[in-house]
Amino acid sequence: RNLQSTTISNYKAKYGGRFMVTMLPGDGIGPEMMSYVKTIFKAGGVPVDFEELNLDSTHEDIEHIEEAVIAIRRNGVALKGNIETREHSRNFRSRNVELRLRLNLFANVIHCRSQPGINTRHKNIDIVLIRQNTEGEYSCLEHENVKGVVESLKIITQSKSEQIARYAFEYARKYNRKKVTAVHKANIMKLSDGLFLNTCSEIAKEYPEIMFDNIIIDNCSMQLVSNPHKFDVLLLPNLYGNILTNIACGLVGGPGITSGRNYGIEHAVFETGTRNTGKSVAGKNVANPLAMINASADLLEFLRLDYHATVIRNSIHKVLNIEKIHTPDLGGTYNTTDVVEFIMKDVQAQTSI
Ligand code: ATP
Numbered sequence: 001r002n003l004q005s006t007t008i009s010n011y012k013a014k015y016g017g018r019f020m021v022t023m024l025p026g027d028g029i030g031p032e033m034m035s036y037v038k039t040i041f042k043a044g045g046v047p048v049d050f051e052e053l054n055l056d057s058t059h060e061d062i063e064h065i066e067e068a069v070i071a072i073r074r075n076g077v078a079l080k081g082n083i084e085t086r087e088h089s090r091n092f093r094s095r096n097v098e099l100r101l102r103l104n105l106f107a108n109v110i111h112c113r114s115q116p117g118i119n120t121r122h123k124n125i126d127i128v129l130i131r132q133n134t135e136g137e138y139s140c141l142e143h144e145n146v147k148g149v150v151e152s153l154k155i156i157t158q159s160k161s162e163q164i165a166r167y168a169f170e171y172a173r174k175y176n177r178k179k180v181t182a183v184h185k186a187n188i189m190k191l192s193d194g195l196f197l198n199t200c201s202e203i204a205k206e207y208p209e210i211m212f213d214n215i216i217i218d219n220c221s222m223q224l225v226s227n228p229h230k231f232d233v234l235l236l237p238n239l240y241g242n243i244l245t246n247i248a249c250g251l252v253g254g255p256g257i258t259s260g261r262n263y264g265i266e267h268a269v270f271e272t273g274t275r276n277t278g279k280s281v282a283g284k285n286v287a288n289p290l291a292m293i294n295a296s297a298d299l300l301e302f303l304r305l306d307y308h309a310t311v312i313r314n315s316i317h318k319v320l321n322i323e324k325i326h327t328p329d330l331g332g333t334y335n336t337t338d339v340v341e342f343i344m345k346d347v348q349a350q351t352s353i
Helices: 028-044 062-075 095-102 158-176 192-204 215-224 237-253 288-304 306-322 337-350
Strands: 018-024 048-052 075-078 107-113 126-132 141-148 150-152 178-184 210-215 233-236 259-263 268-272
Touching: 018 158, 028 288, 028 337, 048 158, 062 075, 062 095, 062 306, 075 095, 075 192, 075 288, 095 306, 107 215, 107 237, 126 158, 126 237, 158 192, 158 233, 178 215, 192 210, 210 215, 215 237, 233 237, 233 268, 268 288, 288 306
Parallel strands: 018 048, 018 075, 075 268, 126 233, 178 210, 178 233
Antiparallel strands: 107 126, 107 259, 141 150, 259 268
């Protein structure tokens, strides 16, 4: 149900055969990555226009968030770079979290797959991580009771746990995955994680053809780095999801490869899997652009522009596994622009036949 509803927005902003997509470049390497996506889309004749909004960490006023939310609601879809969260006043919420909450982007989906051309400790990893994206520790409810004593509220609700669990099982069914594993710490957080786990177990009963099990977050972290092949689909509350998606992205090549998808009932936002700003590599022509280019291909698949998505994925495959045009994060010596130029020419070659 959730999987279907997220495709409603496919048709939200389509004018004269072209799609309008909101672009939020963000901070750090975000703006560079967006310019590469535009170059590649142009090379492939992709029928997408971008409405660009500069929502970055320099804008503290609420109007900018409002503008971005309105634009995404109108277009239904966005491509997003990460926005740096500075040490502002205590009440300043992360722009990234704010957007996810306002658009109710309840599901974060990250597919981590090994690439044969990348030298990693483990080969043939294929794990989908489905993370609750709007509650838990990210409810942004913290306060200081008396000096030296703070409370941070972790909100877990049955309705949102049900929503994400159903999403995970529907995903497993649609993509023929065999097993869903719920991750928790219900032995310590008996009420909150207990509710998440019990809700997942109840929903699992509606999907008897899909195996269901559960694992405690600490054991899961250990198993993920030592024996990742035992996992298929991981179903995660918010903070554990943040940590495990980064571990899983690291296992298959780091922050420069894997994309992340955020779905609400009516909107979808595409970004990199690890949500880094990459401030330290910005402007140096060394960042790996593939995570954002993969995110742009996710976006095209969502818009049902499958032909264009496949063309871009073919080029990414050649970069990683055939020509091995690897940037320094993958142990290579190529620049960002070497990768982009190869993809641009390859996309042109594929589409001009
Ligand atoms: P700092 O650690 O000072 O915050 P940063 O802003 O670059 O630096 P993150 O954005 O959290 O940190 O990124 C984590 C690490 O991943 C950094 O070492 C960064 O250089 C690296 N990184 C992030 N994105 C990419 C990318 N696309 N290509 C290569 N390295 C990347």
